[in-house]
Amino acid sequence: MTLTFLFKSLAWLGFFAAITISWVFYLKARNRERLALIEKGTDAPGAFKEVKFPWLKIGIVVVAMAVGVLLVILALMLFPENIVLREALIVLMVIAGLLFGGIGMIIAHYTEKKDKE
Numbered sequence: 001m002t003l004t005f006l007f008k009s010l011a012w013l014g015f016f017a018a019i020t021i022s023w024v025f026y027l028k029a030r031n032r033e034r035l036a037l038i039e040k041g042t043d044a045p046g047a048f049k050e051v052k053f054p055w056l057k058i059g060i061v062v063v064a065m066a067v068g069v070l071l072v073i074l075a076l077m078l079f080p081e082n083i084v085l086r087e088a089l090i091v092l093m094v095i096a097g098l099l100f101g102g103i104g105m106i107i108a109h110y111t112e113k114k115d116k117e
Helices: 002-040 055-078 085-087 091-117
Strands: none
Touching: 055 085, 055 091, 085 091
């Protein structure tokens, strides 16, 4: 009971930490870009009217992470008698989510690269 509570708490803490860190890096990058435009003499507020949020990139990464976690759950359903798989379920979900999330990031990078060309 206590161990599952610890894992759930760490998962939620990691989720909110990732959101906070992402927001901080976004603000830093935006500030750095605006300062660079001001140094060049460009009007900063007029230059940011066509800012698009990377919904496609985020969607690809989230879907890929979900596929990784679903594959672990599917493996657990296919092999219910496997005790090792059942005991390592949370770790396997995290590893599969990160692995497939990384693959999703690579795919998202190439889709954005193709759109820019």
